[in-house]
Amino acid sequence: MTVAEELIPETPDESEEPIKQRKNGLYPGVSDELAENMKSGWADTELRDLEPIPQAAETAARRAALSARFPGERLVIPAGNLKTRSNDTEYAFRASVEYAYLTGNQTEDGVLVLEPTDGGHEATIYLLPRSDRENGEFWLDGQGELWVGRRHSLTEAGTLYGIPASDVRELAGALREATGPVRVVRGYDAGIEAALTDKVTAERDEELRVFLSEARLVKDEFEVGELQKAVDSTVRGFEDVVKVLDKAEATSERYIEGTFFLRARVEGNDVGYGTIAAAGPHACTLHWVRNDGAVRSGELLLLDAGVETHTYYTADVTRTLPINGRFSDLQRKIYDAVYEAQEAGIAAVKPGAKYRDFHDAAQRVLAEKLVEWGLVEGPVERVLELGLQRRWTLHGTGHMLGMDVHDCAAARVEAYVDGTLEPGMCLTVEPGLYFQADDLTVPEEYRGIGVRIEDDILVTEDGNRNLSAALPRRSDEVEAWMASLKG
Numbered sequence: 341m342t343v344a345e346e347l348i349p350e351t352p353d354e355s356e357e358p359i360k361q362r363k364n365g366l367y368p369g370v371s372d373e374l375a376e377n378m379k380s381g382w383a384d385t386e387l388r389d390l391e392p393i394p395q396a397a398e399t400a401a402r403r404a405a406l407s408a409r410f411p412g413e414r415l416v417i418p419a420g421n422l423k424t425r426s427n428d429t430e431y432a433f434r435a436s437v438e439y440a441y442l443t444g445n446q447t448e449d450g451v452l453v454l455e456p457t458d459g460g461h462e463a464t465i466y467l468l469p470r471s472d473r474e475n476g477e478f479w480l481d482g483q484g485e486l487w488v489g490r491r492h493s494l495t496e497a498g499t500l501y502g503i504p505a506s507d508v509r510e511l512a513g514a515l516r517e518a519t520g521p522v523r524v525v526r527g528y529d530a531g532i533e534a535a536l537t538d539k540v541t542a543e544r545d546e547e548l549r550v551f552l553s554e555a556r557l558v559k560d561e562f563e564v565g566e567l568q569k570a571v572d573s574t575v576r577g578f579e580d581v582v583k584v585l586d587k588a589e590a591t592s593e594r595y596i597e598g599t600f601f602l603r604a605r606v607e608g609n610d611v612g613y614g615t616i617a618a619a620g621p622h623a624c625t626l627h628w629v630r631n632d633g634a635v636r637s638g639e640l641l642l643l644d645a646g647v648e649t650h651t652y653y654t655a656d657v658t659r660t661l662p663i664n665g666r667f668s669d670l671q672r673k674i675y676d677a678v679y680e681a682q683e684a685g686i687a688a689v690k691p692g693a694k695y696r697d698f699h700d701a702a703q704r705v706l707a708e709k710l711v712e713w714g715l716v717e718g719p720v721e722r723v724l725e726l727g728l729q730r731r732w733t734l735h736g737t738g739h740m741l742g743m744d745v746h747d748c749a750a751a752r753v754e755a756y757v758d759g760t761l762e763p764g765m766c767l768t769v770e771p772g773l774y775f776q777a778d779d780l781t782v783p784e785e786y787r788g789i790g791v792r793i794e795d796d797i798l799v800t801e802d803g804n805r806n807l808s809a810a811l812p813r814r815s816d817e818v819e820a821w822m823a824s825l826k827g
Contacts, residue, residue: 360482362428370476378479387496393444395651396502398562402442402555407454407461409551414522415461416515416536417442417552418529419450428482432610436528437743438552440652443501447491449508451532456520465501466508469494511535523548546750553750556742558764563742564798566653567766570608571796571807573647574655577603578811581643582825585635585663593617593631600645608647612654613745616644619663623790624774626735637664640671642790652743656768657808658794665822667815670785674773675815678791681705681771682813685737689769689797689804693761699737702771706733709773715782732775732782738768741796763801770794 393399406415419435435446443452449468454461470493471478471485478485485491494505512535515522522539524532525548533540559567577600581588588595596617604611614629622628623642635641641663646655660675662668667675685702704720707729711718716728723729740747740756748756772792775782796807812821 370480375476378476379473382473385490386493390496390499392502393500395444395562396500398560399442399444400502401560403452403454403463404460405555406442406551410523410548411460412456412521414456414518414520415452415454415548416522416524416532417452417454418525418532419445419447420528421531422448422483434610434652436525437556437652438525438549439528441552441556441743443503444651445497445501446652449529451508451511451529452503453511463503465497465503465505466511467492467494467497467505468509469507515539525549525552549750550752553748554752554755557740557748557751557755557759558762559742559766559798560764563653564764564766566649566651567655567741567796567798568807570612570647570649570653570655571657572810573603573607573649574645574657575808575810576607577645577647578643578657578659579825582661582822585641585661585826588619588635589637589663591635593619593622593633593635596635596641596643597631600643604647609650609652610648612646612648612656616642616658618642618644618790621777621788621790623660623792624776624788625790626772626774635663638668639663640789640791642792644792644794646745654741654743654745655796655808656741656745656770656794657796657811658770658772658792659811659813659818660791660793661818661822665826666819671789671791672815674775674786674789675791675793677706677709678771678773678793679813679815680709682769682793682795685769685771686795686797686804686806689761689767689799691761691763691799691801691803695757695759695761695767698767698769702737702769703729703733706771706773715786731779732773733771734774735770735772737771738794738797741766741768761799763799765799766807767797767799768794769797 417439419439422430422433425431433448439450439452440446443465445465447467451466453464453466468491470491497505512531515535522536523544524536524540526533526545580599580603581596584599597615600615601611616628617631618625618628619633619635619641620639622633623640641661644658646657648654662671681702684705685698688698688701707720707723710716710729710732711720711723716723770792774790775786777788779787793813798805798807812818
């Protein structure tokens with residue numbers, strides 16, 4: 341890849357960082373004539389017919405709730421910066437969840453600032469403006485418009501996001517001079533944090549982070565719609581995979597990963613997390629993302645994958661599929677046990693229930709099966725009390741879901757794991773049984789079999805709704821579904 345950083349303007353503005361020259365660039369500089377030529381002859385491309393983003397009303401309500409929680413304090417929420425992948429190439433940018441949740445914007449270097457006023461807060465979104473054509477940034481800089489694409493003007497951004505927009509390059513200096521109490525979401529923008537280093541404390545900043553995490557526990561109508569979109573695309577991605585299992589057998593798990601990724605990029609922003617395409621014994625590795633193993637007829641494929649929408653909401657769905665389309669008797673026995681556990685877990689998801697209830701319900705079924713099969717000594721109460729079932733079902737039975745696959749992770753324990761379910765909460769229910777290939781405590785025929793079934797469950801006023809119900813779960817339905825897709 342070539343980058344425009346190989347070029348350097350002859351007289352950069354003293355107030356700006358000079359545009360770096362690439363060490364081994366082919367051009368030694370820019371002639372006065374070329375620099376002058378590049379300044380003119382460009383059409384006006386300002387967009388004047390923009391409408392606010394679909395979630396503008398929701399992001400405004402979220403900012404209002406944040407303002408009410410921290411009256412009289414300046415609040416600073418950065419999007420984050422580009423991160424180098426290798427030399428002069430960067431990873432694809434994903435804005436911080438806190439910033440995107442409050443603004444709907446996904447631009448690198450952006451910062452939302454809520455300035456305290458007598459009546460609450462005044463919000464400003466600080467962004468990089470359009471590339472400067474007068475100093476040549478738009479074609480000389482590696483992040484200039486002709487290299488990475490057009491940015492919105494500040495006026496356009498103000499219209500889109502419903503927030504007045506200003507030049508982010510002026511923000512750090514202004515924050516250094518600011519007085520009064522201030523909080524910042526840490527970990528995303530070192531420059532902004534440095535400007536506030538003598539004004540913030542870790543404890544106060546953590547309170548801001550925790551509040552924004554807990555604010556996402558209950559999804560609004562827009563968020564529920566986005567989660568359903570993510571799930572619907574994910575269902576189509578699973579269908580894509582089943583149709584090409586023969587090609588995966590001829591290659592590797594990577595074919596499965598790539599097939600699902602195509603659906604995620606065509607219909608969404610990306611995958612919401614690294615796809616787990618675990619065939620055979622790899623299904624017993626809970627987060628198997630190498631995806632470089634063989635896909636063999638007669639074994640199982642554990643596919644844990646989710647499409648992320650353009651607004652960052654992700655699905656998180658798992659199905660365990662017989663690669664040849666038919667479960668063996670032992671595979672079916674283990675699968676049906678996990679299905680029964682998941683059914684018990686889903687039934688426990690309802691408003692007013694304890695968050696832990698669905699986990700406890702699913703774990704009880706799994707423990708009962710393990711005792712029934714003679715793999716662990718009962719009674720079941722003893723197994724659960726000592727956690728003995730965890731040798732074969734190590735992980736928890738689910739988690740909150742949203743803009744992060746493990747959403748709301750910074751919430752207080754009493755508001756999350758020890759909390760109570762409310763309408764609008766969305767969580768996964770995903771029990772599993774995993775018999776490691778080297779586990780000598782189970783019969784040989786069990787070894788190397790791993791099964792997980794995972795669905796995305798929305799808490800409703802009268803119970804729950806399975807957002808991913810379009811994907812079959814029962815073993816006989818899975819076989820019929822696969823047969824229909826293979827034609």
